[in-house]
Amino acid sequence: MRVAYLEHRAVVRLDGVWRLTVRVRRCRNTVCTQYHRPYLPEEVGAWALPQAEFGLDVLALVGQLRYREQRSVPQIHQVVRQRGVEIAERSVTELLHRYEELVALRLGDATRLRARLAEQGGVILAVDGLQPDVGHEVLWVLRDVRSGEVLLARSLLSATEDDLAPLLEEVRDTLAGPDQDHLVVPILGVISDGQHSIRKAVARALPGVPHQLCQFHYLREAARPIFEADRHAKKELKKRVRGVRPIERELEGRCDAEAEAIRGYCLAIRSALTDDGRPPLAASGLKLKGRLEALSASLDRVTRATSVSEPGHGKGG
DSSP states (O other): EEEEEEEEEEEEEEEEEEEEEEEEEEOOOOOSTBBOOEEOOOOGGGTTOOOBBBOOOHHHHHHHHTTOOOOOOHHHEEEEEEEETOOHHHHHHHHHHHHHHHHHHTTTTHHHHHHHTTTOOOEEEEEEEESSSSOOEEEEEEEETTTOEEEEEEEEOOOOHHHHHHHHHHHHTTTTTTTSSSSSOEEEEEEOOOOOHHHHHHHHSTTOOEEOOOOOHHHHHHHHHHHHHHHHHHHHHHHOOOHHHHHHHHHOOOOOOOHHHHHHHHHHHHHHHOOOOOOTSOHHHHHHHHHHHHHHHHHHHHHHHHHSSSTTTTTTT
């Protein structure tokens, strides 16, 4: 192949705007099956997607801010601009769509999934539905709890046995090799919240596969009475801890050691009041009680130390 023409392209990356000169080649052999087909250098694909204005590093940053840090589009737009990239808010939305397409393409690669999961000898399938609000579609996610790989994600209007069984069958077929009667990656078990329709769908699509109730849901239901009592106790504790803001106002303008120490205690109290635990294994009321007791003990030690150091309280006083 020989160079047929040059293609000039601008790519916006985190380290600036790059001007690329791409040498496009074509085969000149008229009897070749690839005759006259244009070929671009492989390196172009490492800079940006086809027809894209922004580089892959900008695309990766946008995806990370959205799905790892849960930022909104305006927040992502602000962060990317702070990194020196001139970009419109609408372009951020377009990059999010491209990022989702790449993730979907990766998740849909059955060969890659089988190669990745075959090393561990099987999968334990977790089935769960995520509903953003009442009346909206439910996003059903099927993933392997051992590797964390998402095997299937799909939105459904309902969650009957007839709706969920095809999803399980699709995952089963994805994990199957060329011979559909032999699973390259066997499904060792299924974990769910025990919803009746899920139980029936698993029994229908995966007969003989053990199905276990999720430990988190099990513990949450078992600890519900304790959780309610703990939440009430935390509410009562918060009522007794008041007056932090007036103390902080009195300290405004002071920079001495005593003022800094008091500010530290005020900050610790605020942190204790706002730091919630996650039930069922972390009771926020008990955590608040423990932190307030530690702060009270610390204040008692400081008070005693101050009293001993005052004139008339030392030896020979």
